[in-house]
Amino acid sequence: MVQFDFQALGTVWSVAIDSGVVSDDLEAKILQYARDFESRFSRFLPGSEVNAFREAKAGTYPISPEFARLLVRAAELRMLTGGIYDPAVGAVLESAGYGAQSGLAPVRHGDQLPVWSISEDTVTLDGPVAFDLGGIGKGYCIDRIADIIRAAGHDHFIVDGGGDMYGTTKADGRPWRAAIEYPGRPDLAAGVVELTNEGLAVSDSFRRRWGKWHHLIDPGAHRSVETVVGAAAVALDAWSADCMTSALFFATPEHYREIARQLGSSYLVFYADGRAIASETWPGELF
């Protein structure tokens, strides 16, 4: 088993390839893709494609095929969550204190989200927009790296992008076993799933209350039991799983099934009081 780790997209990635000789060339290709992806789609980098429209006038603009693929999916999720998930939130996050302060031009003020639409390889905007693909970009990147590994002739591997992952099988055919972290408790597992040509995404909502996550360490803090504190998803690829967890935070429970059906994903939702809801299709054990 060969494993190599690297830093990308703000976290530590780990790729394990079981069987076969892994060339340095493959490792280099993977690093290159991850770094390219980050420079193209990170909302923290001024020259990225997602920041290209921070000062744009209303209009229709051509975008790269990959950006288009990502936005098409984002538009689908926007529709499935009734508009609550929307990647055009870059400016909103910044004003909440969660963003790059590196002299990026402010987008616009107020609570109105920009209106945008995607068609083939063009995006239409009603004014300046800063896109944040944070909820869906990583899964996509994991899958593309999996493609690179497969193209190099390796069938048994797992790509772990800092907690979201895609695994085929080990060389002996056994699945990759992944524990799912209990939200807010890094020492506990909420369950275990076995991945066989599947993607897993695990997300929690603490980061979305940036500035209030100290509730983790304050036992006296009151938290509504209806609050979704974490989500996990297993799907046929990492991108679908990643999209599923993002959607779970933004959608109301009566939409979970429909979204899961559209994405071909199973899901797990954690509530603040320790209760969890799992789709009928959820694989693996829960503790």
Next chain:
Amino acid sequence: MNKIPKGIVVVVVVIVVTAFVYLREVAKVLQGWRPEAAPATEVAMQKPKEVSAVVSYEVPGEKIDTLRFVVTLDDVGAIEQIQTLDAETNEVPEKKKEFNDQVNVMLKGRKLSELTAIDRVGQSTLTTNAFNEALDTLKAAL
């Protein structure tokens, strides 16, 4: 894994679509059996009819499922109703689904250190990073 392979789903869809198309053809043929409008007052009446077809499919590792398609024709041979039922229970399958589609559990968690043969831990990136950063502050406060 209890995931249904795509191949099986495709086969099922083909069978179901074929069954529907077949039934629609059957219905058309039955409608075509309506006698020509007779002169003046006579119109030949048919008895209302029900025709049904049962489709079964097998999911590897699971029991065989059957669906019954029922087409009801009125007394002039026009289609009144098409129903899709579970062949065993004669109920609409979707109804049962809604009760079973989610599992509601209280999770206590289990210590990671007690689990065996874990290859990876699925976790949220940013919170873990933030938490790790906070650890120093936390330790200092102890």
